[in-house]
Amino acid sequence: MHAPGGTFLIDTAPELRLQLLREKIPLVHAVIYTHAHADHLFGLDDLRLFGHVLGKPVPLYCEENVEAQILASYAYAFAPPGEPLHPGALPLLTLERIGTEPFELLGQTVQPIRLIHGRLPVLGFRFGNVAFCTDVSLIPDESWPLLEGLDVLVLDCLREYPHATHFGLPQSLAVVERVRPKQTYFTHVSHHLDYDATNAKLPPGVALAYDGLRIEVAG
Ligand SMILES: [Zn+2]
Ligand SMILES: [Zn+2]
Incomplete structure (x- = not known):
């Protein structure tokens, strides 16, 4: 997301380097x-080089269980065994704890939204009238009010039928029906949903997202 004070990402997908090159994003701030x-x-x-370019660590905003997983999976980045031999030898990162309270990031208000992913509590995010x-x-009940009055909702929709940890098409459409965003894009779409055939049968204002889709965030 391009915020007033810089660029931040939601998550760091395994293909991050390819995504950043494709979108011509030279620097990530958080x-x-x-x-x-x-x-x-x-x-x-x-993210390895960004902290060195910025001259300060790249903050990673996450909940406690995510922080623990990052520390376990990327121990080398947080507990280096002695002085690195050269400046880019290690990523420059810090961990910033968040919960469900809104916070400011690079001039943008971020409202976390509690979601349940199978048995795992995870976060969605709202920026102005856009939610991801x-x-x-x-x-959960407490999160529905945070989805009111949306211009754009980006929502999980894995396939035609339900999955243990993801919405399927009927559940995703039920959310759209209840929340009534002006525009909804389904994401985390698997190969089970053909792009053109699925788009053709979705109701007005609902479409599958695609790589490189750009969404304007106001406020
Ligand atoms: Zn997941
Ligand atoms: Zn996933």
């Missing part, structure tokens, strides 16, 4: 994490 599953975390080392809710199979 990351906010939804959760620590491998498909959302394992591109973290691609991936990896969700249940929206």
Whole structure:
């Protein structure tokens, strides 16, 4: 996301380097994490040079369980065995704990949204009238008010039928029906959903997201 004070990412996907090159994003100032599953975390080392370019660590905003997973998976980055031999030898990162309280990041207000992903509590995020809710199979009662009045909702939709940890098409459409965003994009879409055939049968204002999709965030 391009915020007034810099660029931050939601998660660090394994293909992060390819995504940044494709989108021509030369610098990342911060990351906010939804959760620590491998498909959302394992591109973290691609942040390696940004801290050195910025002259300060790149903050990773995450919940306690995500922090523990990052420390376990990337121990070398946080507990280096002695002085590195050269400046880019290790990523320059800090961990910033978040919960469900809103916080300011690079001039943008970030409102975390509690979501349930199978049995795992994870976070979605709202920025102004745009919300990003991936990896969700249940929206708890307290989170529904945070999804009111949306211009754009980006929502998990894995396939036609339900999954233990993700919404399927009927659940995702039920969320759209209840929340009524002006526009919804389904994300985390698997190969089970053909792009054109699925888009053709989705209701107005609902479409599958795609790589490189850009969304304007106001406020
Ligand atoms: Zn996940
Ligand atoms: Zn995932």
